[in-house]
Amino acid sequence: MKIYSGKKFEVYIEKFNLPNGKVRETEFIKHRGSAVILPFLDKNRIIMIRQYRPVIQKWIYELPAGTVEEGEDPLETAKRELIEETGYEANNISHLIDFYPSPGVSNELMHLYIATNLKFVGAHPEEYEVIEVKEISIEDALQMIKNKEICDAKTILGILYFKLENQNL
Incomplete structure (x- = not known):
């Protein structure tokens, strides 16, 4: 019901x-599900956002992400959200993994993508989104996870999964 x-x-x-x-x-x-994007400016630097989340009343570091719109493919969501939240368009985008962020209370399936070959085209976040775009090295992001400066689950999973798949970095 x-x-x-x-x-x-x-x-x-x-x-x-x-x-x-x-x-x-x-x-x-x-x-409906959501898409998360791990955008690389080059092999060492990623784009993250620092976003104010009113539910927890805090600014947190996150990977760009958003809800799949009605009838939208998650890949299209990823492309749309990357531009909206960061202002970058990806020439290459590929799927990494799907996961359930909170299966005890939701059926939400998150689709994680990696985006490369980025071109700045200008951001246009939703009016309720309070976002700062940040360039961070992948090593600094890993250290931020260790230091508990990154506390967002999708972001932690995305960065650590990428690192696991690319041990030689």
């Missing part, structure tokens, strides 16, 4: 049959 419908998600209460034969009533967020 739907109990709330918003612009980005809906909230439901439903009963689920569990593999152990029991039934569980669960509240959850139904989400």
Whole structure:
């Protein structure tokens, strides 16, 4: 049963049959999914955003990301959000991994992309987005994770997954 419908998600209460034969009533967020982008200016420098998040009332460092619009492919979301939030357009963009950021409360599937060969075309964030664009070396970003300066899960996962796949960096 739907109990709330918003612009980005809906909230439901439903009963689920569990593999152990029991039934569980669960509240959850139904989400269209989202795209996250790890944009590289060159082999050592990435673009991140420092964004004010009113829900937690803090500025945090993040990779650019956004919700998949109705009928939109996640790759198109990634391209759109990269331009909107950072002002950069990618000539090359490739898929890295999909993941569920919070499967206990939401069905949101995040699609992580790497973007290279960037060209600045001008940002146009949503009016409610308070964003500063930052150029950060990949090594500094890793240190920021260690120092707990980066606390956003999608950003931590994106940077660490990239590093895991590219051990020689």
